Amino acid sequence: MSPELLIGSITLFVLAIFLGVELITKVPATLHTPLMSGANAISGISIVGALIGANVAYSGGNTAISGILSFVAVVLAMINVVGGFAVTNRMLNMIAGKKRRGA
Amino acid sequence: MSAILDFMSNWISVGYLFSAILFIMGLKKLGHPRTAPRGNQLGALGMLVAVVVTVASMQLEGGAQWTLIIAGMAIGSLIGYWMAVRVEMTGMPEMVALFNGFGGAASALVALSETWKYIDGGAVPAGLELTVTMVAAGLSALVGWMTLTGSLLAMYKLKGGVEIFGKWIKTPTWGPAWLNPVKVILVISVAVLIYMSILEPGNSDYLWAIIGISCVLGIILVLPIGGADMPVVVSLLNSLSGIAAAFTGFIFSNSVLIVAGSLVGASGIILTFIMCKAMNRRLIDVLFKSFGGSGEKADLTRTKVGSDADEVAMMIDGAQKVIIIPGYGMAVSQCQHQVKEFADLITEKYDTEVKYAIHPVAGRMPGHMNVLLAEANVPYEQLIEMDEINSEFPDCDVAVVIGANDTTNPAARSSEGPLAGMPIIDVDAARTVVIIKRSLSVGYAGVDNDLFYMDKTMMLFGDGKKMMTALNNSIKEN
Numbered sequence: 001m002s003p004e005l006l007i008g009s010i011t012l013f014v015l016a017i018f019l020g021v022e023l024i025t026k027v028p029a030t031l032h033t034p035l036m037s038g039a040n041a042i043s044g045i046s047i048v049g050a051l052i053g054a055n056v057a058y059s060g061g062n063t064a065i066s067g068i069l070s071f072v073a074v075v076l077a078m079i080n081v082v083g084g085f086a087v088t089n090r091m092l093n094m095i096a097g098k099k100r101r102g103a
Numbered sequence: 104m105s106a107i108l109d110f111m112s113n114w115i116s117v118g119y120l121f122s123a124i125l126f127i128m129g130l131k132k133l134g135h136p137r138t139a140p141r142g143n144q145l146g147a148l149g150m151l152v153a154v155v156v157t158v159a160s161m162q163l164e165g166g167a168q169w170t171l172i173i174a175g176m177a178i179g180s181l182i183g184y185w186m187a188v189r190v191e192m193t194g195m196p197e198m199v200a201l202f203n204g205f206g207g208a209a210s211a212l213v214a215l216s217e218t219w220k221y222i223d224g225g226a227v228p229a230g231l232e233l234t235v236t237m238v239a240a241g242l243s244a245l246v247g248w249m250t251l252t253g254s255l256l257a258m259y260k261l262k263g264g265v266e267i268f269g270k271w272i273k274t275p276t277w278g279p280a281w282l283n284p285v286k287v288i289l290v291i292s293v294a295v296l297i298y299m300s301i302l303e304p305g306n307s308d309y310l311w312a313i314i315g316i317s318c319v320l321g322i323i324l325v326l327p328i329g330g331a332d333m334p335v336v337v338s339l340l341n342s343l344s345g346i347a348a349a350f351t352g353f354i355f356s357n358s359v360l361i362v363a364g365s366l367v368g369a370s371g372i373i374l375t376f377i378m379c380k381a382m383n384r385r386l387i388d389v390l391f392k393s394f395g396g397s398g399e400k401a402d403l404t405r406t407k408v409g410s411d412a413d414e415v416a417m418m419i420d421g422a423q424k425v426i427i428i429p430g431y432g433m434a435v436s437q438c439q440h441q442v443k444e445f446a447d448l449i450t451e452k453y454d455t456e457v458k459y460a461i462h463p464v465a466g467r468m469p470g471h472m473n474v475l476l477a478e479a480n481v482p483y484e485q486l487i488e489m490d491e492i493n494s495e496f497p498d499c500d501v502a503v504v505i506g507a508n509d510t511t512n513p514a515a516r517s518s519e520g521p522l523a524g525m526p527i528i529d530v531d532a533a534r535t536v537v538i539i540k541r542s543l544s545v546g547y548a549g550v551d552n553d554l555f556y557m558d559k560t561m562m563l564f565g566d567g568k569k570m571m572t573a574l575n576n577s578i579k580e581n
Binding site: 001002003005006009010012014015016017018019020021023024025026027028029030031032033034035036037038039041042043044045046047048049050051052053054055057058059064065066067069070071072073074075076077078079080081082083084085086087088089090091092093094095 | 126127129130131133134135136141142143144147149150153154157158161164166167168171175176177179180182183184186187188190192193196198199202203204207208209211212213215216217219220222223228231232235239242245294295327334337338341344345347348349351352353354355356357358359361362363364366367368369370371372373374377381461463464468469470471473474478483488522528
């Protein structure tokens with residue numbers, strides 16, 4: 001890893017934090033829970049790290065502990081991603097009143 | 104050949120950039136009622152792009168482990184989807200907390216897996232790369248494991264307890280003042296352990312110690328916080344799980360992990376502040392002052408004679424305007440369908456105008472009442488936010504409070520006490536007030552509620568669902 005790459009990563013990190021702070025300003029109370037839940041699903045982005053880690057471990061023939069750990073990480077991250085977006089979708093549909101269960 | 108490789112690595116970066124843009128737009132749209140469903144879809148699309156780009160790049164750079172990837176993703180997707188469609192609307196807050204814990208654990212596991220390679224005998228890098236990997240993995244582990252244990256505890260706090268061998272055990276709230284310096288000491292010791300793990304990357308003892316301390320930190324962070332503050336805590340833990348993902352990004356120098364992780368981290372902390380503000384609390388107080396639950400509560404010296412369903416039904420007969428004020432108790436007894444039935448009955452029988460007054464922090468999560476009432480098919484137009492409906496109470500014949508307490512307590516208008524300054528619903532301005540509640544006991548803030556003792560107030564003591572059913576039956580017979 002070159003120092004330039006590290007500085008580049010830190011730049012991204014700092015700028016994205018500033019952007020995130022500006023992104024959320026006034027949110028009506030009704031949307032607090034769905035917004036939290038949607039952001040939670042996005043934090044499942046660790047799926048990318050889990051996939052890379054698992055692939056490297058298994059490609060290297062290293063299916064021992066680090067391989068198992070990253071496989072479990074893939075499963076957990078995917079639960080977070082799919083479950084998070086699905087649950088948010090359900091909530092928003094109910095709040096917006098588009099799809100109603102029963103009647 | 105190198106030109107092709109150059110192009111490929113750029114292509115990956117462009118893909119990640121596209122995915123990051125989708126996340127940003129998605130988060131922005133999630134904050135507005137009309138665009139929120141689209142925002143969620145954009146976020147999901149961004150995630151799909153990120154995953155496809157990652158898998159494609161692995162395939163192009165020497166072959167992806169398809170069996171492993173497909174198996175892991177299929178298992179995770181099925182479990183996640185199954186949980187998401189199965190959960191009752193009342194259990195939504197717990198589910199969000201649980202998913203959040205999984206996200207944190209995934210980041211922490213990735214970090215652990217990367218550092219475990221050195222213990223498995225993999226080549227240990229030198230200099231800057233080793234330092235960056237160990238620091239990023241250490242911080243990711245600290246935040247990730249903390250998020251996991253903290254979220255699990257938050258989930259059980261939201262549930263109120265845990266059932267072990269058929270016995271219901273209440274989730275404790277415990278936090279003496281000396282616990283705060285302990286938290287600081289534990290964070291410092293993790294920093295020291297990370298430093299030692301850089302000096303000795305092959306030593307697994309440091310990793311175990313970091314994991315253990317981080318798990319304990321998550322628990323002692325959430326343990327002192329009472330059930331009603333859990334929304335704020337879950338939101339904060341959500342922010343932390345984003346930060347953990349960003350730290351994992353530093354291990355791989357992966358742009359989309361860093362950007363998406365820090366976006367969630369930063370927007371999550373802002374949302375946490377917004378939620379605190381709605382509850383008129385300061386984040387510092389929520390986190391470091393054990394408040395409510397175990398705190399002192401006002402002694403109840405006054406009494407009030409309860410009414411029965413028939414009396415209330417008679418009083419509602421002929422009411423022109425009824426406002427329903429739902430609270431935590433409606434969520435607990437899950438009586439939203441009975442509440443809807445009640446509204447339908449009086450609208451049909453007496454041509455009464457029915458509205459619902461929604462306090463911003465009623466229930467166990469902001470917006471919780473809206474979701475519950477929407478589940479019972481209450482029209483969205485009847486749900487009125489506090490600021491708009493407060494002026495209508497003087498014209499209101501009957502205000503029906505269902506399991507709400509602090510959000511209606513006139514004591515909040517005074518400048519003293521734990522509730523001071525919290526915005527409340529002006530229920531006391533209504534001509535008659537009906538309160539359905541298990542007892543006269545104080546709410547979360549531990550303040551006695553004058554509203555209960557007013558002459559115009561009728562108390563229906565009992566479980567929300569039972570009392571609503573009884574009331575509906577009385578109205579039908581009336």
